[in-house]
Amino acid sequence: MTARRRRGEALEESLLQAAWDELAAVGYPKLTMEGVAARAKTSRAVLYRRWPNRVELVLAAMRRHAPMLSGEVPDTGELRGDLLALLRRVTSGLEAIGSETIHGMLSEYIRDLDATVYPHGRRVGAQVMSVILERAAERGEIDRAKITPRIAGLPTDLVRHEVLITQRPLPDGVLVEIVDDIFLPLVRA
């Protein structure tokens, strides 16, 4: 028998990969420690040595494998292009995790999530948006003073709402609608 044993970093990587694959395979509500352990060809104890429960394991897998919204600021030279680029990034980030998973974690583990993934996304989104708006204001595209934090958060909030509520992939046209029919008319000088 190949009694190869992985350890340390290599093992941890395998475990998180297995968790991520299992998530994709069976979905969050049906993901079990058993299932992940089996997929990683190890035993549950190995998982429990690292993460106290299912949510923490999935959270760790997300941190490792989901594209965390990067703080990189799109710069297309005009507000509209920047907005669409940002919204596309937010959308694909949320869709990579999957609304089912997001709902599951929010319902089971609200408090801790509160301090990790979700607000991270919202905060980073707000920072990026802030730079985009600053630049647009310099170009004279908008009147920055009129834009309250709620308005600034509007585009990403709407995208989040759509992804969470409608369970299908979000068509690009929706992003365009949000930008052209809602946000731009609201902020144009």
Added chain:
Amino acid sequence: MTARRRRGEALEESLLQAAWDELAAVGYPKLTMEGVAARAKTSRAVLYRRWPNRVELVLAAMRRHAPMLSGEVPDTGELRGDLLALLRRVTSGLEAIGSETIHGMLSEYIRDLDATVYPHGRRVGAQVMSVILERAAERGEIDRAKITPRIAGLPTDLVRHEVLITQRPLPDGVLVEIVDDIFLPLVRA
């Protein structure tokens, strides 16, 4: 021993009440058939005779006890008042169920919910909004033609987003912001 046995409608009512109370007491993730049965002073079999699982039971309890968004249209004589009245109703409807419960059901049972509670709310909301906008247009407050379905859904979508994402009760000021800083500027003639 009082071997009183309830039956039929009266029993069903008790069961749903127990489920609703249990939901409030322990929250959706910790709600068990055991717990509900105990609270109703009966056995799990009685529950399973009526509902195949936890989600259906909770769904039934919600239909029975949560204030389904009524189709009644507020009429304060001006758009702003109508909007705030509608948003307050949507907010209290969502908060009565609780975001934890909504997330739980969305993550576990998406497909079936898809055909019941959630879109019901969204549809009714859209109908009410449509009447409100029609009236405002007649009064000359807005240009109805410019309002796309997405814009019409904006206020309720934002409220839904807030309730689902921030886990605290939604301050009334947020509704005012949504109406005054976002929706009205967007639709005013």
Added chain:
DNA sequence: TCGATAAGAGACGCAACGTATCTAAAGGAG
């Protein structure tokens, strides 16, 4: 080469699931 560390196998008790069986109340039919 040896010793410390920790992987992996497995068993534990617990909780909740969903099903099935049994008894005796409840309520309707005559």
Added chain:
DNA sequence: CTCCTTTAGATACGTTGCGTCTCTTATCGA
């Protein structure tokens, strides 16, 4: 009022997944 059907409520079953332990032994560093 009596009988007969329905079904409440109690209880027990097997299953799954949880989280905790224990034990052997592979792996790695000293």
